[in-house]
Amino acid sequence: MLAGKRVLLIIGGGIAAYKSLLLIRLLRGAGVAVTPVLTAAGAQFVTPLSVSALAGEKVYSNLFDLTDEAELGHIQLSRVADLIVVAPATADLMAKMAGGRADDLASTLLLATDTPVLVAPAMNVRMWDHPATQRNIAQLRADGVRFVGPDEGEMACGEFGPGRLAEPEAIFAAVSSVLAGGPLVGRHVLVTSGPTHEQIDPVRFIANRSSGAQGAAIAAALRDLGASVTFVTGPATVPPPEGVVVVRVETAVQMLAAVEAALPADAAVFAAAVADWRVANASGQKMKKDGSGQAPGLQFVENPDILATVSRAVGRPALVVGFAAETEDVVAHATAKRLRKGCDWIVANDVSPGTGIMGGSENAVTLITAEGAEVWPRLPKDEVARRLAARMAEALAHG
Numbered sequence: 001m002l003a004g005k006r007v008l009l010i011i012g013g014g015i016a017a018y019k020s021l022l023l024i025r026l027l028r029g030a031g032v033a034v035t036p037v038l039t040a041a042g043a044q045f046v047t048p049l050s051v052s053a054l055a056g057e058k059v060y061s062n063l064f065d066l067t068d069e070a071e072l073g074h075i076q077l078s079r080v081a082d083l084i085v086v087a088p089a090t091a092d093l094m095a096k097m098a099g100g101r102a103d104d105l106a107s108t109l110l111l112a113t114d115t116p117v118l119v120a121p122a123m124n125v126r127m128w129d130h131p132a133t134q135r136n137i138a139q140l141r142a143d144g145v146r147f148v149g150p151d152e153g154e155m156a157c158g159e160f161g162p163g164r165l166a167e168p169e170a171i172f173a174a175v176s177s178v179l180a181g182g183p184l185v186g187r188h189v190l191v192t193s194g195p196t197h198e199q200i201d202p203v204r205f206i207a208n209r210s211s212g213a214q215g216a217a218i219a220a221a222l223r224d225l226g227a228s229v230t231f232v233t234g235p236a237t238v239p240p241p242e243g244v245v246v247v248r249v250e251t252a253v254q255m256l257a258a259v260e261a262a263l264p265a266d267a268a269v270f271a272a273a274v275a276d277w278r279v280a281n282a283s284g285q286k287m288k289k290d291g292s293g294q295a296p297g298l299q300f301v302e303n304p305d306i307l308a309t310v311s312r313a314v315g316r317p318a319l320v321v322g323f324a325a326e327t328e329d330v331v332a333h334a335t336a337k338r339l340r341k342g343c344d345w346i347v348a349n350d351v352s353p354g355t356g357i358m359g360g361s362e363n364a365v366t367l368i369t370a371e372g373a374e375v376w377p378r379l380p381k382d383e384v385a386r387r388l389a390a391r392m393a394e395a396l397a398h399g
């Protein structure tokens with residue numbers, strides 16, 4: 001399926017540039033031809049010789065190289081491929097792309113092309129979190145650029161967080177789904193997942209039993225169909241999937257802010273088990289026993305309903321899917337919840353302790369749509385996710 005396709009691979013500067021060599025091997029192994037472009041910064045980390053040896057092709061790096069212009073002008077070069085992949089994409093290169101700058105070969109190719117572009121960012125966590133980078137990412141998304149990663153983890157600079165280049169296998173999987181034309185290619189889907197932690201004082205919080213397993217499986221299934229996924233997660237025990245943009249939050253209020261920042265999206269799945277209330281009188285200091293035998297009185301205030309807020313927002317995603325965790329009258333409660341929240345579908349599940357669903361590896365769901373209730377058999381959470389992602393792709397294609 002991939003054989004005979006061509007990828008123009010732009011290698012930006014960064015320690016992670018060595019991973020692009022592994023990506024070239026994976027692509028070539030699948031029969032994909034690679035036209036490599038090495039930026040000046042990229043050439044500080046990998047050599048043109050190793051890139052061209054692995055790609056089996058000439059490396060392009062200079063905009064004003066007359067030999068190259070005679071052979072293949074930069075305009076033609078920008079159109080030779082079925083897909084342009086930028087890996088690693090630095091904050092600087094993404095800023096140039098977002099601003100439409102064209103001051104070197106890579107940025108000129110990216111401005112001149114009408115070919116789909118897949119970007120795999122890599123940078124220090126603070127650079128990734130910076131509002132300027134986040135603004136540029138939102139702009140690139142709006143321009144139709146697809147993203148894979150970054151992953152979270154320890155960085156070469158010793159810091160920890162999002163910003164690590166996605167693994168070559170994950171970039172290869174994203175390339176494959178774009179080239180193979182997965183049904184969600186070009187779509188941005190937002191997924192919330194995990195519990196929220198609501199602070200009582202600096203060392204105590206209120207949580208719930210959500211592991212984040214179902215949300216992570218849904219994000220992975222949507223990614224596998226070609227979607228560009230933003231994964232907003234509370235402190236879950238199951239790690240986030242690779243190849244999606246991970247935004248970590250703790251509280252419901254932070255989750256709403258992260259969700260709003262990630263919009264617009266074509267579809268959204270709200271799988272998070274958001275706390276309904278937060279502590280109104282949370283203490284800035286650790287609460288102490290005062291010896292009187294009196295327990296502190298916690299007061300609660302209702303959290304924003306993220307699903308309802310997004311469902312009713314102007315310019316909301318075309319397909320909004322909520323979950324309903326119920327312990328009795330599952331279908332009746334979930335059907336009422338669909339109308340109350342204003343979402344399109346509700347995935348209802350019975351989370352009574354006897355079912356072992358919350359925190360377990362299986363799920364038994366009923367899909368509630370405007371057409372009625374559809375009972376699904378008890379399935380592994382991965383399979384529930386695949387079925388849901390396929391149904392979403394179908395609905396978006398016909399919507």
Ligand code: CTP
Nearest residue numbers: 270271272274303304305306307322323324325
């Ligand atoms: N949800 C949300 N924001 C909240 C509460 C819930 O986005 N503050 C979302 C959940 O992610 C889920 C859906 O709303 O998709 C339903 O969550 P659930 O806990 O079942 O419902 P509640 O809103 O808590 O309603 P109830 O208290 O009636 O069960």
